[in-house]
Structures are given as C-alpha cells and as structure tokens.
Amino acid sequence: MSSRVYSPEAPQGEYAAPVADAPLDAALAIPGSKSLTNRELILAALAEGPSRLIAPLQSDDSRRMVEGLRSLGVVVEEVPGESPFGPDLLVHPASPFSGGATVDCGQAGTVMRFLAPLAGFASGDVLVTAHESALHRPMAEMIRAMRDLGVDIDDGGHWSLPFTVRGHGHVRGGEISIDASVSSQFVSGLLLAAPRFDVGLHLRHVGARLPSVPHIDMTVEALARRGVHVERPAAGEWIVPAGSLRAKDIAIEPDLSNAAPFLAAAMVAGGSVTVAGWPPHSTQPGAQLADILQLMGGRVSRRGGALTVAAGRGIHGVDLDLSAVSELTPTLVGLAVFADSPTTFHGIAHIRGHETDRIAALAANVTALGGSAEEMPDGIRVIPPAVTGRKLTSGTWRAHHDHRMATTGALIGLRVPGVVVDEIGTTAKTLPQFTQLWDEMLGGR
Structure with missing residues (x-):
C-alpha cells in the first residue's frame, strides 16, 4: 500500500485513458465517503x-x-x-x-x-x-x-x-x-x-x-x-x-462507490485490485459491489479489512434492479460492454435527473465508441461486441459535467485504445485524486 500524500487538485481538460498492457496487481486506499x-x-x-x-x-x-x-x-x-x-x-x-x-x-x-x-x-x-x-x-x-x-x-x-x-x-x-x-x-x-x-x-x-x-x-x-x-x-x-x-x-469510511471503477478494473484488465479499509458493515450503496461484481464474474475476497476483486473466467451479462444502488450504474455499464451476453439494468429512471441524464449519456457514449446500448424508460440495455460482432473503437467519451461518467470512460479505455475523456476535471466533484490513483493502480505509469 502506498504511503504517499495525494494532491487535492484534479487535472483539467482531455484525458487520454491509458490502456492496461498487463494484468493489474494493485492495493489502494480510497478517500472518505x-x-x-x-x-x-x-x-x-x-x-x-x-x-x-x-x-x-x-x-x-x-x-x-x-x-x-x-x-x-x-x-x-x-x-x-x-x-x-x-x-x-x-x-x-x-x-x-x-x-x-x-x-x-x-x-x-x-x-x-x-x-x-x-x-x-x-x-x-x-x-x-x-x-x-x-x-x-x-x-x-x-x-x-x-x-x-x-x-x-x-x-x-x-x-x-x-x-x-x-x-x-x-x-x-x-x-x-x-x-x-x-x-x-x-x-x-x-x-x-x-x-x-x-x-x-x-x-x-x-x-x-x-x-x-x-x-x-x-x-x-x-x-x-x-x-x-x-x-x-x-x-x-x-x-x-x-x-x-x-x-x-x-x-469517515472510504467511499465505496468511488472504489467501484478500481475494483471493476481488475475484471476489465485482468489481475486483481485490493481496496483497503473496507468496512465489515456499511449502509453505503457501494457495499453491495462485492455481490454484484461476483455475479458478473469477478472473484471477490475479504482479508484483513480489505476487499479484493480478481478477474474470473470472463464478464457475464446480468439482469438487475439497481434502484437501491443506482450510483453504481455507470461503472456497471462499463463492465457490461465487455460481457459475454446482454445486460439490462432497470429501476433507475431517477438517474435521469442527476448531474446529467445518465441513462441517455451512457447510451450515447457507448454507441459513439461503436457499441450498442438502448435506453429504456427506467434503465439501459447493453448488447456487447461478444453478441453484436462489432468491435469497440477509439473516440471521445463525454463526461457531461458528471464525475461517474468520466471514470467510466477511463474504465472502458483500459481495454479500448484511443478513448479520450473530454473533461476529466469533473472527477473533482467526489474524487479529485482519481487520475493519481488510476496511474498508481496501473503501476505508476
């Protein structure tokens, strides 16, 4: 675990999402909820x-x-x-x-x-x-x-x-x-x-x-x-x-929802990511990540107050009601584009009124990269390249003034070269150290 002191300032402007060129082996601390x-x-x-x-x-x-x-x-x-x-x-x-x-x-x-x-x-x-x-x-x-x-x-x-x-x-x-x-x-x-x-x-x-x-x-x-x-x-x-x-x-507990893209990264890039200080009990919606990521194919373990997610034998499509944990939707959509079957998330009509209309923004961004995502009245359906046969391509991932949209673009960029998040500064809303932690997860590149 790094003992560094992190800058409270987030970078601004375009962010060329780095590709993971090797399986991850990272242990991180995440700021407070x-x-x-x-x-x-x-x-x-x-x-x-x-x-x-x-x-x-x-x-x-x-x-x-x-x-x-x-x-x-x-x-x-x-x-x-x-x-x-x-x-x-x-x-x-x-x-x-x-x-x-x-x-x-x-x-x-x-x-x-x-x-x-x-x-x-x-x-x-x-x-x-x-x-x-x-x-x-x-x-x-x-x-x-x-x-x-x-x-x-x-x-x-x-x-x-x-x-x-x-x-x-x-x-x-x-x-x-x-x-x-x-x-x-x-x-x-x-x-x-x-x-x-x-x-x-x-x-x-x-x-x-x-x-x-x-x-x-x-x-x-x-x-x-x-x-x-x-x-x-x-x-x-x-x-x-x-x-x-x-x-x-x-x-204050670590922000478990902000840990989501890092834990999901292990499933996208391979390897494992450990988040320290994971509470044994928490009312945070992110506490349900362990169960959801395991359902989608991750291997999840707890030891010494930390949660580890490791890549399994692929990412699986699911049909889930996310009404209780809607803030996890962007990260889970980022996983779903690499799944082996379609995914449907529903019960989340209210996230249209967040920083942006998250359902519309996610569908548009996935489509802009050559993927397939369909808006539903209360959710989103993702049909991955494993089903459509279409390959995801480089392009701009629009943050829409939304911190969780920005981190999802970085997550997809781990496997898709040439993804550029148009405004990474939006991560300052809840995680100004995002790019520092992301680089640390990738081995300090």
Whole structure:
C-alpha cells in the first residue's frame, strides 16, 4: 500500500485513458465517503458542542458543504490528521445560524437538499443557488415539504433553484407527506434537520418508488450515533423527536462507490485490485459491489479489512434492479460492454435527473465508441461486441459535467485504445485524486 500524500487538485481538460498492457496487481486506499462526510457535517453543525470528522472527503462537493455552513456562521477548522488525502475537520456549531448569506451548492445534490432546511434556522435571508449546470436538478418537492413545515421560501414561483429562505431562527416541523421518487435526498435532508424542529418530524413517503434506500438507512444510522432514535412504524415512514444532537468525533469510511471503477478494473484488465479499509458493515450503496461484481464474474475476497476483486473466467451479462444502488450504474455499464451476453439494468429512471441524464449519456457514449446500448424508460440495455460482432473503437467519451461518467470512460479505455475523456476535471466533484490513483493502480505509469 502506498504511503504517499495525494494532491487535492484534479487535472483539467482531455484525458487520454491509458490502456492496461498487463494484468493489474494493485492495493489502494480510497478517500472518505462523500455521502457520510456531508451528512456528518450537517449533524456536527447542529450538535450541542464541537465534533471532529476524521479522514473526511476533501472534494468539490464536501468543500461546497463546508463553505455553505461557514456562510451560516458555523466554524469549520482544518486540523492535522492521518489521512493521506487531507486534514480532519473540527466543526463548532452555531445557534442561531447567520442570515444575509448565500449558499452556492455547485453541482452537489447533497448540499442543495441538506442545507436548505438548515437555512430555516437562520436569523435572516439565505439565498440558495447552484452552478448553472445543476439548476435543473429536482427541488420542487423539497420546497413544498419545507413550506409545509413552516419554512418561508421565495422561489419566484419556479419551484426550483435559486430560491431565498427567509429564516426566522426556528422551524415548526410537524407531520407531512412527500414524494421522494426522484431522490431519496429529500427524505435524508429533512431527517437530518428534524431534531432541531420545534416539534420534530413525522414524515411519510407517498410516491410509487423510493430510490437509494441505503442512503436513507445511512442517515438514520448517523442520527443514531448522535443519540437520536428514528422510529420507522411502516415502510416509507419516519418519526424523529425534537431534541439535542450529541457532539461526537466520527471516523469517515472510504467511499465505496468511488472504489467501484478500481475494483471493476481488475475484471476489465485482468489481475486483481485490493481496496483497503473496507468496512465489515456499511449502509453505503457501494457495499453491495462485492455481490454484484461476483455475479458478473469477478472473484471477490475479504482479508484483513480489505476487499479484493480478481478477474474470473470472463464478464457475464446480468439482469438487475439497481434502484437501491443506482450510483453504481455507470461503472456497471462499463463492465457490461465487455460481457459475454446482454445486460439490462432497470429501476433507475431517477438517474435521469442527476448531474446529467445518465441513462441517455451512457447510451450515447457507448454507441459513439461503436457499441450498442438502448435506453429504456427506467434503465439501459447493453448488447456487447461478444453478441453484436462489432468491435469497440477509439473516440471521445463525454463526461457531461458528471464525475461517474468520466471514470467510466477511463474504465472502458483500459481495454479500448484511443478513448479520450473530454473533461476529466469533473472527477473533482467526489474524487479529485482519481487520475493519481488510476496511474498508481496501473503501476505508476
């Protein structure tokens, strides 16, 4: 395992994806989970005293969260830690939060959906906005829910970003229903703030589907670590009592979804890749990689707190519902183009509203390289060259402002010479060290 210290800066522009000219034999550490880092930053800002986040993620998304909290008067200090990816964070909560602030969410869905309810606790107006490429991301249901809870919001009648929260120092809370079919972050954002609501929260999901349930489980578990017990009387229903949140030092797990392209690389290029610090239990969707990669033909093993994936006798096509783990879809599509039979992923209509329409972007990119991929209303079907007889060719892989699209292009490039990712800088959103780690995996080339 390398003991190097990694640069927090991501390269920009085109990236000629390197081809793996030999089987891999790599052992890597992966930076902290974005989902956990941003949840713990919110809870630390609401806690009854200072909290330390140990080995948190340092990326565009986490920096946006830190900057947003600082704009509300929360003190977030960088303090030396042991992670090779950056410092620990010491968070001193503020009460009440400052008004007269602007929260720029960048492209971070967690920031726009988690910080918006906190703006109701501010003593004045808080403008919530985002990068122009993220203004399309769904927020209408969140705005409606916040209004039902007593938050005063001026959105100009557009039900979208940007909008102004006219903070009154407290949020009433109460009983509401919400349709979180397009994003589980609506549920998590409300649950995280709920202990500080005047009367707590009784929340019901009323939509047909609830995507990314593991992320909601992650939120409930994070609240429990700080002494808040969330009742779940029925599926899609949560009750959070009003009360205080414990100050606590929290170690952040590695981001298991960011580990996905590295583990999948062993199956594409041959050999094996080991990721250190793999937790024995995790609510991260990436925890399901072990089972999914094994189903697709990988050989998976655990030893000494690490997960290893080695190439098996080929990559197998599958038919999977990815509704609980939709963020893994781009990496799994990258695997599917090398499979021995067609693959269908479904239950993922909601990823059309992520950084880009991921279903459309994946289908277009695979097709541009000479492959075959078909959009479905709630998924994607990949027919690999092993079936079509067509060979994948060189070409441009478009990132579409989407970090997971960029890493998938690099994954396919391990076996297809001449693949160029048009903007590798998008990886800075959750993994600015991606190219450093990718080169290290390939033997430091």
